[in-house]
Amino acid sequence: MHRITPHQPHPLFDSAATGRIERAAAATLPAHQLMQRAGLAVAQLAQALAPYARTVWLACGPGNNGGDGLEAAMHLQRNGRQAVVTWLGQPDKAPADARASWLRAQAAGVQWADHAPDQLSSCDLCIDALLGLGVSASSSRAMDPAHAMNAPARTIDPRLRACLSMLRHSLAPVLAVDLPSGLDADTGQYAPGLAPDPGPPPGPARYTLSLLSLKPGLFTAAGRDAVGQLWFDDLGVAPGPEPPSAWLSGPALAAPRAHASHKGSYGDVAVVGGEGLAERGLGMTGAALLAASAALHSGAGRVLVALLDDGQLPLDPQQPELMLRRFEALALERLTVVCGCGGGQSVGQRLPEVITRAARLVLDADALNHIAGHAALQALVLARGQQGRPTVLTPHPLEAARLLGLSTAQVQADRLGAARQLATRFAAVAVLKGSGSVIAAPGQTPAINPTGNALLASAGTGDVLAGMVGARLAAGASPLNAACDAVYAHGRAADAWPAGQALTAGELARRLGR
Numbered sequence: 001m002h003r004i005t006p007h008q009p010h011p012l013f014d015s016a017a018t019g020r021i022e023r024a025a026a027a028t029l030p031a032h033q034l035m036q037r038a039g040l041a042v043a044q045l046a047q048a049l050a051p052y053a054r055t056v057w058l059a060c061g062p063g064n065n066g067g068d069g070l071e072a073a074m075h076l077q078r079n080g081r082q083a084v085v086t087w088l089g090q091p092d093k094a095p096a097d098a099r100a101s102w103l104r105a106q107a108a109g110v111q112w113a114d115h116a117p118d119q120l121s122s123c124d125l126c127i128d129a130l131l132g133l134g135v136s137a138s139s140s141r142a143m144d145p146a147h148a149m150n151a152p153a154r155t156i157d158p159r160l161r162a163c164l165s166m167l168r169h170s171l172a173p174v175l176a177v178d179l180p181s182g183l184d185a186d187t188g189q190y191a192p193g194l195a196p197d198p199g200p201p202p203g204p205a206r207y208t209l210s211l212l213s214l215k216p217g218l219f220t221a222a223g224r225d226a227v228g229q230l231w232f233d234d235l236g237v238a239p240g241p242e243p244p245s246a247w248l249s250g251p252a253l254a255a256p257r258a259h260a261s262h263k264g265s266y267g268d269v270a271v272v273g274g275e276g277l278a279e280r281g282l283g284m285t286g287a288a289l290l291a292a293s294a295a296l297h298s299g300a301g302r303v304l305v306a307l308l309d310d311g312q313l314p315l316d317p318q319q320p321e322l323m324l325r326r327f328e329a330l331a332l333e334r335l336t337v338v339c340g341c342g343g344g345q346s347v348g349q350r351l352p353e354v355i356t357r358a359a360r361l362v363l364d365a366d367a368l369n370h371i372a373g374h375a376a377l378q379a380l381v382l383a384r385g386q387q388g389r390p391t392v393l394t395p396h397p398l399e400a401a402r403l404l405g406l407s408t409a410q411v412q413a414d415r416l417g418a419a420r421q422l423a424t425r426f427a428a429v430a431v432l433k434g435s436g437s438v439i440a441a442p443g444q445t446p447a448i449n450p451t452g453n454a455l456l457a458s459a460g461t462g463d464v465l466a467g468m469v470g471a472r473l474a475a476g477a478s479p480l481n482a483a484c485d486a487v488y489a490h491g492r493a494a495d496a497w498p499a500g501q502a503l504t505a506g507e508l509a510r511r512l513g514r
């Protein structure tokens with residue numbers, strides 16, 4: 001068992017893949033063995049997290065997730081804690097493993113109760129063993145996950161609802177078994193009717209012990225907020241030949257710069273964007289300058305900026321290293337172009353040339369909005385991808401929705417699926433931004449980024465990311481590596497941000513590479 005941190009990559013397995021791993025393992029093990037291992041792991045972590053707990057309340061659901069809780073209750077009771085169990089199952093209907101653990105918990109003398117004990121202190125502990133993988137199985141049985149948000153909410157047992165509410169409002173720490181109950185392991189969305197009430201995420205004392213496999217839904221959409229501190233136990237089972245459904249990204253390998261190198265060794269980035277104030281009264285040159293600053297501070301050899309402002313800004317006095325150029329003066333065939341940041345309406349005019357001529361290309365923000373509205377531009381993006389010319393798209397969920405002709409909610413309902421769809425449709429690498437950014441490339445296993453936090457919810461941080469991807473592409477990284485490494489480093493910079501200091505996009509760009 002170990003804690004999961006963003007310091008190394010991990011394979012992720014969705015509910016179907018986890019089911020196959022589980023069935024293959026179960027076929028070689030004595031009956032009930034996996035649940036016994038799961039319950040023991042839960043009890044061990046519970047005791048480590050709450051060493052002074054006298055009472056542990058275990059909310060156990062009707063399926064095997066509840067069985068894991070019952071098994072843990074037996075160990076905790078035997079180890080001198082008062083295990084108080086609310087079990088929503090029935091002996092004659094429970095799965096065989098859960099029934100076996102119910103008998104073992106009974107024999108150990110746990111206390112049975114309809115609800116949480118009244119006086120749980122912050123030293124005590126709650127264990128959420130209500131629902132696990134069964135939720136994802138029921139979502140995928142019911143429908144295509146992209147349409148899950150349209151599902152009629154099923155009738156929820158009021159006792160289940162009451163237990164969920166108690167756990168979510170608990171002042172005592174909560175350890176979730178396998179998944180926070182109600183969270184879909186594949187999408188990181190809550191099943192209909194099981195989402196917590198809107199409001200701030202739960203307090204800090206929230207833990208999840210993922211069993212057998214790490215699941216994608218723990219890391220994206222609502223997953224990051226729901227999970228708290230994440231632990232993993234593989235129950236002594238290797239995934240065998242099962243291919244990962246996704247990867248959790250890790251840090252890039254450090255690439256020392258050769259002493260005998262020069263600015264040409266690290267490539268030229270050209271930023272095309274920043275509609276001027278004169279065009280429509282909406283000055284957006286800042287966005288382009290932020291992307292350029294990020295490219296510069298990420299190590300690009302030279303950074304050129306073609307503002308869409310009719311040459312009104314000849315120099316950025318704060319960043320004299322940036323070379324301002326007229327668009328017509330850019331040798332696009334030799335450049336890595338970052339196009340769209342603050343592009344407004346004006347970027348549309350430049351897009352056909354940029355898409356057809358740029359050697360390497362990052363398309364962001366208004367470039368993506370224009371492409372979404374013009375089938376001819378979509379065909380050009382696809383064509384350059386099919387020719388093998390590196391292209392990275394960096395949409396946030398609304399931009400992704402426009403590109404795919406979906407609603408934002410549909411994109412968020414299946415972020416991995418949406419990113420994969422974008423990658424296939426445009427033969428490009430797609431970075432779907434948001435909590436747990438997803439990076440997908442055609443025909444490859446997608447990645448989920450583990451770094452970053454809500455400080456990044458601030459204007460201009462997306463422009464910074466686009467510049468970071470551009471710098472890596474210019475230095476010769478593959479589009480997938482450039483995207484994964486940039487997203488990781490972007491989030492890492494936010495994670496290392498000094499406490500109490502506001503994060504601004506300009507300062508974020510300046511701190512890159514420190």
Ligand SMILES: NC(=O)C1=CN([C@@H]2O[C@H](COP(=O)(O)OP(=O)(O)OC[C@H]3O[C@@H](n4cnc5c(N)ncnc54)[C@H](OP(=O)(O)O)[C@@H]3O)[C@@H](O)[C@H]2O)[C@@H](O)CC1
Nearest residue numbers: 022034035038062063064065131132133134135138178191
């Ligand atoms: N598989 C493994 O690798 C291993 C699995 N292990 C453990 O087993 C867990 C999986 O157990 P599981 O398959 O029994 O499902 P589980 O999460 O208990 O839920 C089933 C119950 O939930 C209900 N339910 C479903 N959706 C619902 C909804 N939307 N709203 C309300 N209710 C809903 C569903 O009702 P039904 O659809 O049947 O009417 C049924 O009653 C897994 O997470 C891990 O902890 C470990 O022991 C060892 C290795």
Ligand SMILES: [K+]
Nearest residue numbers: 128131179181
């Ligand atoms: K659970």
